[in-house]
Amino acid sequence: MDKALDFTIKNKIPGTLARTGTITTPHGVIQTPAYIGAATAATMKTLTNAEIDELGAQSILSNTYHLMLRPGANLIAAAGGIHQFMNYHKPLYTDSGGFQVFSLGMAYKKGLDATSHTTKGSSENAVMSPDQLSKVEKDGVWFKSHLNGDRIFMSPEISMELQHKIGADIHMSFDQLTSPLSGREQIKEAMDTTHAWAKRGLIRHEELNQQHVAAGENLQALFGVVQGAREEDFRLESAGFLGELTLETGAQFDGFGIGGTFQPEELPDVLTWVNGTLPENKPRHLLGMGAQPADLFLGAEFGCDTFDCVAPTRQARNGALYTYGGRINIKNLKFAEDFQPIDQNCDCYTCQHHTRAYLRHLFKANETTGLVLASIHNERFVVRTVEEIRQKINAGPEQFWQYKKEFLTDYYGAERAADFLATSPEEWR
Numbered sequence: 033m034d035k036a037l038d039f040t041i042k043n044k045i046p047g048t049l050a051r052t053g054t055i056t057t058p059h060g061v062i063q064t065p066a067y068i069g070a071a072t073a074a075t076m077k078t079l080t081n082a083e084i085d086e087l088g089a090q091s092i093l094s095n096t097y098h099l100m101l102r103p104g105a106n107l108i109a110a111a112g113g114i115h116q117f118m119n120y121h122k123p124l125y126t127d128s129g130g131f132q133v134f135s136l137g138m139a140y141k142k143g144l145d146a147t148s149h150t151t152k153g154s155s156e157n158a159v160m161s162p163d164q165l166s167k168v169e170k171d172g173v174w175f176k177s178h179l180n181g182d183r184i185f186m187s188p189e190i191s192m193e194l195q196h197k198i199g200a201d202i203h204m205s206f207d208q209l210t211s212p213l214s215g216r217e218q219i220k221e222a223m224d225t226t227h228a229w230a231k232r233g234l235i236r237h238e239e240l241n242q243q244h245v246a247a248g249e250n251l252q253a254l255f256g257v258v259q260g261a262r263e264e265d266f267r268l269e270s271a272g273f274l275g276e277l278t279l280e281t282g283a284q285f286d287g288f289g290i291g292g293t294f295q296p297e298e299l300p301d302v303l304t305w306v307n308g309t310l311p312e313n314k315p316r317h318l319l320g321m322g323a324q325p326a327d328l329f330l331g332a333e334f335g336c337d338t339f340d341c342v343a344p345t346r347q348a349r350n351g352a353l354y355t356y357g358g359r360i361n362i363k364n365l366k367f368a369e370d371f372q373p374i375d376q377n378c379d380c381y382t383c384q385h386h387t388r389a390y391l392r393h394l395f396k397a398n399e400t401t402g403l404v405l406a407s408i409h410n411e412r413f414v415v416r417t418v419e420e421i422r423q424k425i426n427a428g429p430e431q432f433w434q435y436k437k438e439f440l441t442d443y444y445g446a447e448r449a450a451d452f453l454a455t456s457p458e459e460w461r
Protein backbone atom coordinates (compact mmCIF):
# COMPACT_ATOMS: atom_id res chain seq x y z
CA MET A 33 0.00 0.00 0.00
CA ASP A 34 1.23 3.52 -0.77
CA LYS A 35 0.06 4.98 2.55
CA ALA A 36 1.15 4.15 6.08
CA LEU A 37 -2.41 3.78 7.28
CA ASP A 38 -6.01 4.08 6.15
CA PHE A 39 -8.99 4.60 8.44
CA THR A 40 -12.64 4.25 7.47
CA ILE A 41 -15.66 4.84 9.70
CA LYS A 42 -18.46 2.33 9.21
CA ASN A 43 -21.23 3.06 11.75
CA LYS A 44 -21.81 5.60 14.49
CA ILE A 45 -24.18 5.91 17.42
CA PRO A 46 -25.91 9.27 16.93
CA GLY A 47 -25.48 11.67 19.82
CA THR A 48 -22.34 9.92 21.06
CA LEU A 49 -18.71 9.66 19.95
CA ALA A 50 -19.02 5.86 19.41
CA ARG A 51 -18.09 4.48 16.02
CA THR A 52 -17.00 1.30 14.27
CA GLY A 53 -14.54 1.19 11.42
CA THR A 54 -11.41 -0.29 9.94
CA ILE A 55 -7.74 0.59 10.30
CA THR A 56 -5.76 -0.72 7.33
CA THR A 57 -1.98 -1.15 7.65
CA PRO A 58 0.62 -2.82 5.41
CA HIS A 59 0.22 -5.91 7.64
CA GLY A 60 -3.54 -6.12 7.39
CA VAL A 61 -6.78 -4.74 8.73
CA ILE A 62 -8.05 -4.09 12.27
CA GLN A 63 -11.80 -4.01 12.73
CA THR A 64 -12.53 -1.32 15.32
CA PRO A 65 -13.20 -0.87 18.16
CA ALA A 66 -10.47 -3.40 18.90
CA TYR A 67 -8.51 -4.52 21.90
CA ILE A 68 -4.77 -4.55 21.12
CA GLY A 69 -2.99 -7.23 23.14
CA ALA A 70 0.04 -6.22 25.20
CA ALA A 71 3.21 -7.84 23.85
CA THR A 72 5.62 -5.78 25.95
CA ALA A 73 8.87 -7.58 25.16
CA ALA A 74 7.84 -8.86 21.71
CA THR A 75 5.71 -11.62 23.20
CA MET A 76 2.25 -11.74 24.71
CA LYS A 77 3.46 -13.24 27.96
CA THR A 78 3.24 -17.07 28.08
CA LEU A 79 1.41 -17.31 24.69
CA THR A 80 2.59 -18.53 21.29
CA ASN A 81 1.57 -16.70 18.11
CA ALA A 82 -0.78 -19.58 17.30
CA GLU A 83 -2.54 -19.06 20.64
CA ILE A 84 -2.69 -15.28 20.06
CA ASP A 85 -4.33 -15.89 16.68
CA GLU A 86 -6.74 -18.47 18.05
CA LEU A 87 -8.06 -16.18 20.76
CA GLY A 88 -8.96 -13.63 18.09
CA ALA A 89 -6.43 -10.85 18.71
CA GLN A 90 -6.21 -8.66 15.62
CA SER A 91 -3.10 -6.78 16.61
CA ILE A 92 -0.54 -6.43 19.43
CA LEU A 93 1.50 -3.63 21.00
CA SER A 94 5.17 -3.84 21.99
CA ASN A 95 7.21 -1.48 24.13
CA THR A 96 10.09 0.49 22.67
CA TYR A 97 11.70 1.01 26.09
CA HIS A 98 11.90 -2.72 26.81
CA LEU A 99 13.02 -3.65 23.29
CA MET A 100 15.71 -0.93 23.10
CA LEU A 101 17.29 -2.27 26.29
CA ARG A 102 16.88 -5.92 25.34
CA PRO A 103 17.52 -7.26 22.69
CA GLY A 104 18.20 -3.79 21.18
CA ALA A 105 16.63 -2.07 18.16
CA ASN A 106 19.64 -2.86 15.94
CA LEU A 107 19.26 -6.58 16.54
CA ILE A 108 15.56 -6.44 15.65
CA ALA A 109 16.41 -4.45 12.51
CA ALA A 110 19.04 -7.08 11.63
CA ALA A 111 16.33 -9.74 11.91
CA GLY A 112 14.30 -7.81 9.33
CA GLY A 113 12.09 -5.89 11.78
CA ILE A 114 9.79 -6.96 14.57
CA HIS A 115 7.29 -8.83 12.34
CA GLN A 116 10.07 -11.06 11.06
CA PHE A 117 11.81 -11.32 14.44
CA MET A 118 8.59 -12.51 16.14
CA ASN A 119 7.24 -14.21 13.02
CA TYR A 120 4.01 -12.30 13.71
CA HIS A 121 2.54 -10.87 10.52
CA LYS A 122 -0.48 -8.87 11.66
CA PRO A 123 -0.66 -5.15 12.48
CA LEU A 124 1.73 -4.21 15.25
CA TYR A 125 2.00 -1.09 17.42
CA THR A 126 4.92 0.21 19.47
CA ASP A 127 4.67 2.86 22.16
CA SER A 128 7.31 5.59 22.32
CA GLY A 129 9.10 4.46 25.46
CA GLY A 130 7.96 7.61 27.23
CA PHE A 131 5.72 5.87 29.74
CA GLN A 132 8.45 3.48 30.89
CA VAL A 133 11.17 6.14 30.90
CA PHE A 134 9.04 8.20 33.25
CA SER A 135 7.38 5.46 35.28
CA LEU A 136 10.31 3.03 35.66
CA GLY A 137 13.02 5.68 35.35
CA MET A 138 11.36 8.30 37.49
CA ALA A 139 10.43 6.00 40.36
CA TYR A 140 7.70 8.11 41.92
CA LYS A 141 7.61 5.73 44.84
CA LYS A 142 11.02 6.95 45.92
CA GLY A 143 9.50 10.33 46.64
CA LEU A 144 10.56 11.88 43.37
CA ASP A 145 7.53 13.61 41.88
CA ALA A 146 7.37 15.93 38.90
CA THR A 147 8.77 18.80 40.99
CA SER A 148 12.16 17.16 40.60
CA HIS A 149 12.20 17.90 36.88
CA THR A 150 14.97 20.32 36.09
CA THR A 151 15.79 21.98 32.84
CA LYS A 152 19.39 22.56 31.92
CA GLY A 153 20.91 23.79 28.73
CA SER A 154 23.29 21.05 27.79
CA SER A 155 22.91 17.33 28.16
CA GLU A 156 26.61 17.11 28.97
CA ASN A 157 25.87 18.92 32.22
CA ALA A 158 23.31 16.35 33.24
CA VAL A 159 24.09 15.16 36.72
CA MET A 160 21.78 12.67 38.33
CA SER A 161 21.68 12.23 42.06
CA PRO A 162 21.96 8.57 43.14
CA ASP A 163 18.23 8.18 43.77
CA GLN A 164 17.15 10.10 40.68
CA LEU A 165 16.43 7.71 37.86
CA SER A 166 15.39 10.12 35.15
CA LYS A 167 15.95 13.75 34.32
CA VAL A 168 14.05 15.91 31.86
CA GLU A 169 15.80 18.44 29.66
CA LYS A 170 14.69 20.53 26.74
CA ASP A 171 16.08 18.09 24.20
CA GLY A 172 14.94 14.88 25.86
CA VAL A 173 15.31 12.86 29.01
CA TRP A 174 18.11 11.04 30.79
CA PHE A 175 17.11 7.85 32.51
CA LYS A 176 18.68 4.80 34.05
CA SER A 177 18.08 1.35 32.65
CA HIS A 178 16.12 -0.75 35.13
CA LEU A 179 18.18 -3.73 33.93
CA ASN A 180 21.74 -2.59 34.61
CA GLY A 181 21.64 1.06 35.71
CA ASP A 182 23.16 2.36 32.44
CA ARG A 183 22.58 6.05 31.90
CA ILE A 184 20.64 6.51 28.63
CA PHE A 185 19.39 9.59 26.75
CA MET A 186 16.05 9.50 24.95
CA SER A 187 14.71 12.26 22.72
CA PRO A 188 11.77 12.50 20.30
CA GLU A 189 14.17 11.91 17.41
CA ILE A 190 15.84 8.93 19.08
CA SER A 191 12.44 7.42 19.91
CA MET A 192 11.44 7.67 16.24
CA GLU A 193 14.72 6.14 15.09
CA LEU A 194 14.28 3.25 17.51
CA GLN A 195 10.65 2.70 16.49
CA HIS A 196 11.50 2.76 12.80
CA LYS A 197 14.28 0.21 13.35
CA ILE A 198 11.92 -2.00 15.33
CA GLY A 199 9.57 -1.46 12.40
CA ALA A 200 6.04 -1.84 13.76
CA ASP A 201 3.14 -0.50 11.66
CA ILE A 202 2.00 2.19 14.10
CA HIS A 203 4.27 4.31 16.34
CA MET A 204 3.56 6.74 19.17
CA SER A 205 5.24 10.12 19.53
CA PHE A 206 7.52 10.60 22.55
CA ASP A 207 5.72 12.45 25.33
CA GLN A 208 6.39 13.69 28.83
CA LEU A 209 4.25 12.19 31.53
CA THR A 210 3.23 13.88 34.73
CA SER A 211 2.96 12.29 38.13
CA PRO A 212 -0.45 11.95 39.78
CA LEU A 213 1.02 14.44 42.28
CA SER A 214 1.72 17.10 39.64
CA GLY A 215 0.05 20.48 39.94
CA ARG A 216 -1.37 22.53 37.07
CA GLU A 217 1.88 24.34 36.44
CA GLN A 218 3.81 21.09 36.05
CA ILE A 219 1.07 19.56 33.89
CA LYS A 220 1.15 22.63 31.63
CA GLU A 221 4.94 22.48 31.37
CA ALA A 222 4.89 18.76 30.53
CA MET A 223 2.15 19.31 27.93
CA ASP A 224 4.07 22.14 26.25
CA THR A 225 7.17 19.91 26.18
CA THR A 226 5.06 17.06 24.76
CA HIS A 227 3.84 19.35 21.95
CA ALA A 228 7.36 20.54 21.07
CA TRP A 229 8.59 16.94 21.12
CA ALA A 230 5.60 15.82 18.99
CA LYS A 231 6.57 18.23 16.22
CA ARG A 232 10.25 17.20 16.35
CA GLY A 233 9.24 13.53 16.28
CA LEU A 234 6.95 14.07 13.29
CA ILE A 235 9.76 15.80 11.38
CA ARG A 236 12.17 12.88 12.04
CA HIS A 237 9.41 10.36 11.26
CA GLU A 238 8.88 11.96 7.84
CA GLU A 239 12.61 11.75 7.07
CA LEU A 240 12.70 8.10 8.07
CA ASN A 241 9.62 7.32 5.95
CA GLN A 242 11.37 8.94 2.96
CA GLN A 243 14.21 6.46 3.51
CA HIS A 244 11.68 3.61 3.51
CA VAL A 245 10.24 4.84 0.22
CA ALA A 246 13.73 4.97 -1.30
CA ALA A 247 14.42 1.43 -0.08
CA GLY A 248 11.08 0.11 -1.36
CA GLU A 249 9.95 -0.68 2.21
CA ASN A 250 6.55 -0.24 3.87
CA LEU A 251 5.64 3.18 5.21
CA GLN A 252 5.14 3.39 8.98
CA ALA A 253 2.42 5.41 10.74
CA LEU A 254 2.79 7.83 13.66
CA PHE A 255 0.21 8.78 16.29
CA GLY A 256 0.55 12.01 18.30
CA VAL A 257 -0.03 11.49 22.02
CA VAL A 258 -2.50 13.80 23.78
CA GLN A 259 -1.64 14.74 27.39
CA GLY A 260 -3.09 17.21 29.91
CA ALA A 261 -4.03 14.97 32.85
CA ARG A 262 -7.55 15.64 34.17
CA GLU A 263 -7.56 19.33 33.26
CA GLU A 264 -10.25 20.24 30.72
CA ASP A 265 -8.50 23.27 29.25
CA PHE A 266 -5.21 21.39 28.82
CA ARG A 267 -6.87 18.37 27.22
CA LEU A 268 -8.74 20.62 24.77
CA GLU A 269 -5.52 22.49 23.99
CA SER A 270 -3.49 19.30 23.53
CA ALA A 271 -6.07 17.61 21.27
CA GLY A 272 -6.45 20.84 19.28
CA PHE A 273 -2.71 21.34 18.85
CA LEU A 274 -1.88 17.76 17.84
CA GLY A 275 -5.02 17.38 15.70
CA GLU A 276 -4.08 20.42 13.62
CA LEU A 277 -0.29 20.05 13.62
CA THR A 278 0.87 20.18 9.99
CA LEU A 279 4.48 20.39 8.83
CA GLU A 280 5.53 22.56 5.89
CA THR A 281 5.60 19.36 3.83
CA GLY A 282 1.91 18.84 4.64
CA ALA A 283 2.70 15.92 6.95
CA GLN A 284 0.29 15.29 9.83
CA PHE A 285 -0.19 12.58 12.43
CA ASP A 286 -1.93 9.46 11.11
CA GLY A 287 -3.89 9.05 14.33
CA PHE A 288 -3.69 9.82 18.02
CA GLY A 289 -2.85 8.18 21.32
CA ILE A 290 -4.51 9.30 24.53
CA GLY A 291 -2.09 9.26 27.45
CA GLY A 292 -2.73 9.39 31.18
CA THR A 293 -4.10 7.05 33.82
CA PHE A 294 -7.75 7.13 34.74
CA GLN A 295 -10.40 5.50 36.83
CA PRO A 296 -13.28 4.35 34.61
CA GLU A 297 -15.53 7.08 36.07
CA GLU A 298 -13.13 9.71 34.71
CA LEU A 299 -13.18 8.44 31.13
CA PRO A 300 -16.44 10.08 29.93
CA ASP A 301 -15.22 13.63 30.70
CA VAL A 302 -11.63 13.23 29.52
CA LEU A 303 -12.60 11.39 26.34
CA THR A 304 -15.35 13.88 25.53
CA TRP A 305 -12.79 16.70 25.71
CA VAL A 306 -10.16 14.85 23.70
CA ASN A 307 -12.18 12.89 21.14
CA GLY A 308 -14.67 15.72 20.72
CA THR A 309 -11.73 17.89 19.61
CA LEU A 310 -9.52 15.50 17.59
CA PRO A 311 -10.25 15.18 13.84
CA GLU A 312 -13.02 12.63 13.35
CA ASN A 313 -11.40 10.93 10.36
CA LYS A 314 -8.35 9.57 12.20
CA PRO A 315 -8.08 6.63 14.62
CA ARG A 316 -7.66 7.13 18.38
CA HIS A 317 -5.85 4.74 20.68
CA LEU A 318 -6.42 4.73 24.46
CA LEU A 319 -2.95 3.97 25.83
CA GLY A 320 -2.52 1.54 28.70
CA MET A 321 -6.08 1.62 29.95
CA GLY A 322 -7.11 0.19 33.32
CA ALA A 323 -8.02 -3.35 34.18
CA GLN A 324 -11.78 -2.89 34.23
CA PRO A 325 -14.24 -4.16 31.62
CA ALA A 326 -16.08 -0.85 32.17
CA ASP A 327 -13.11 0.85 30.48
CA LEU A 328 -13.86 -1.08 27.28
CA PHE A 329 -17.48 0.05 27.16
CA LEU A 330 -16.75 3.67 28.11
CA GLY A 331 -13.71 3.83 25.83
CA ALA A 332 -15.80 2.74 22.83
CA GLU A 333 -18.82 4.85 23.80
CA PHE A 334 -16.62 7.93 24.03
CA GLY A 335 -14.91 7.53 20.69
CA CYS A 336 -11.78 5.40 21.12
CA ASP A 337 -11.06 2.95 18.31
CA THR A 338 -8.36 0.83 19.95
CA PHE A 339 -7.18 0.11 23.49
CA ASP A 340 -4.24 -1.72 25.02
CA CYS A 341 -3.72 -3.03 28.51
CA VAL A 342 -1.27 -5.35 30.28
CA ALA A 343 -3.85 -6.28 32.92
CA PRO A 344 -5.53 -9.34 31.35
CA THR A 345 -2.32 -11.37 31.15
CA ARG A 346 -0.82 -9.91 34.33
CA GLN A 347 -3.95 -10.71 36.34
CA ALA A 348 -4.14 -14.14 34.71
CA ARG A 349 -0.65 -14.94 35.99
CA ASN A 350 -1.88 -14.03 39.48
CA GLY A 351 -4.88 -16.34 39.10
CA ALA A 352 -7.39 -13.48 38.79
CA LEU A 353 -9.77 -14.57 36.04
CA TYR A 354 -12.61 -12.66 34.41
CA THR A 355 -16.07 -14.22 34.26
CA TYR A 356 -19.35 -12.75 33.10
CA GLY A 357 -20.38 -12.77 36.76
CA GLY A 358 -17.29 -10.82 37.90
CA ARG A 359 -13.65 -11.61 38.61
CA ILE A 360 -12.64 -14.73 40.54
CA ASN A 361 -9.37 -15.89 42.08
CA ILE A 362 -8.83 -19.41 40.87
CA LYS A 363 -6.45 -20.20 43.76
CA ASN A 364 -9.37 -19.97 46.20
CA LEU A 365 -10.16 -23.20 48.10
CA LYS A 366 -13.79 -23.11 46.96
CA PHE A 367 -12.67 -24.06 43.43
CA ALA A 368 -10.77 -27.19 44.57
CA GLU A 369 -13.55 -29.55 43.47
CA ASP A 370 -15.33 -27.25 41.01
CA PHE A 371 -15.49 -29.21 37.76
CA GLN A 372 -17.09 -26.46 35.67
CA PRO A 373 -15.17 -24.34 33.17
CA ILE A 374 -13.95 -20.90 34.33
CA ASP A 375 -17.04 -19.50 32.61
CA GLN A 376 -19.85 -21.58 31.04
CA ASN A 377 -20.36 -18.91 28.39
CA CYS A 378 -16.73 -18.46 27.38
CA ASP A 379 -15.65 -19.89 24.01
CA CYS A 380 -11.90 -19.91 24.72
CA TYR A 381 -9.67 -23.00 24.45
CA THR A 382 -9.28 -23.19 28.22
CA CYS A 383 -13.01 -23.13 28.97
CA GLN A 384 -13.69 -25.64 26.18
CA HIS A 385 -11.16 -28.14 27.59
CA HIS A 386 -10.50 -27.64 31.30
CA THR A 387 -12.16 -27.16 34.67
CA ARG A 388 -11.70 -24.67 37.48
CA ALA A 389 -10.44 -27.51 39.67
CA TYR A 390 -7.70 -28.35 37.15
CA LEU A 391 -6.68 -24.68 36.79
CA ARG A 392 -6.55 -24.32 40.58
CA HIS A 393 -4.39 -27.42 40.83
CA LEU A 394 -1.93 -26.04 38.25
CA PHE A 395 -1.66 -22.74 40.12
CA LYS A 396 -1.21 -24.43 43.49
CA ALA A 397 1.48 -26.71 42.01
CA ASN A 398 3.22 -23.76 40.25
CA GLU A 399 2.84 -25.47 36.90
CA THR A 400 3.50 -23.05 34.02
CA THR A 401 0.65 -24.54 31.98
CA GLY A 402 -1.69 -22.82 34.45
CA LEU A 403 -0.30 -19.42 33.42
CA VAL A 404 -0.82 -20.23 29.74
CA LEU A 405 -4.41 -21.46 30.18
CA ALA A 406 -5.31 -18.51 32.42
CA SER A 407 -3.78 -16.01 29.98
CA ILE A 408 -5.67 -17.54 27.04
CA HIS A 409 -8.93 -17.19 28.97
CA ASN A 410 -8.45 -13.59 30.15
CA GLU A 411 -7.23 -12.36 26.76
CA ARG A 412 -10.10 -14.07 24.95
CA PHE A 413 -12.58 -12.61 27.44
CA VAL A 414 -11.41 -9.07 26.70
CA VAL A 415 -11.00 -9.57 22.93
CA ARG A 416 -14.48 -11.08 22.71
CA THR A 417 -16.07 -8.35 24.80
CA VAL A 418 -14.73 -5.72 22.40
CA GLU A 419 -15.83 -7.88 19.43
CA GLU A 420 -19.36 -7.88 20.90
CA ILE A 421 -19.24 -4.13 21.49
CA ARG A 422 -18.31 -3.66 17.83
CA GLN A 423 -21.08 -5.96 16.64
CA LYS A 424 -23.65 -4.21 18.83
CA ILE A 425 -22.67 -0.73 17.61
CA ASN A 426 -23.00 -2.02 14.05
CA ALA A 427 -26.39 -3.55 14.89
CA GLY A 428 -27.70 -0.21 16.16
CA PRO A 429 -27.81 2.01 19.26
CA GLU A 430 -30.41 -0.02 21.16
CA GLN A 431 -28.32 -3.18 20.78
CA PHE A 432 -25.29 -1.42 22.20
CA TRP A 433 -27.11 0.16 25.15
CA GLN A 434 -28.80 -3.13 26.02
CA TYR A 435 -25.53 -5.08 25.86
CA LYS A 436 -23.75 -2.47 27.95
CA LYS A 437 -26.46 -2.64 30.62
CA GLU A 438 -26.59 -6.45 30.73
CA PHE A 439 -22.83 -6.98 30.70
CA LEU A 440 -21.95 -4.39 33.32
CA THR A 441 -24.84 -5.33 35.62
CA ASP A 442 -23.83 -9.02 35.51
CA TYR A 443 -20.16 -8.21 36.01
CA TYR A 444 -20.32 -5.52 38.69
CA GLY A 445 -23.78 -5.89 40.22
CA ALA A 446 -26.51 -3.28 39.76
CA GLU A 447 -25.21 -0.78 42.30
CA ARG A 448 -21.68 -0.45 40.93
CA ALA A 449 -22.86 -0.77 37.31
CA ALA A 450 -25.07 2.29 37.82
CA ASP A 451 -21.90 4.44 37.92
CA PHE A 452 -21.00 3.31 34.41
CA LEU A 453 -24.56 3.36 33.05
CA ALA A 454 -25.03 7.03 33.98
CA THR A 455 -23.99 8.05 30.46
CA SER A 456 -26.50 5.70 28.75
CA PRO A 457 -29.93 6.96 27.61
CA GLU A 458 -32.38 6.97 30.50
CA GLU A 459 -34.28 3.83 29.44
CA TRP A 460 -31.03 1.80 29.39
CA ARG A 461 -29.64 2.75 32.82
Ligand SMILES: [Zn+2]
Pocket residue numbers: 374375378379380381382383384408409410412
Ligand atom coordinates in the same frame (compact mmCIF):
# COMPACT_ATOMS: atom_id res chain seq x y z
ZN1 LIG B 1 -12.47 -19.00 28.79
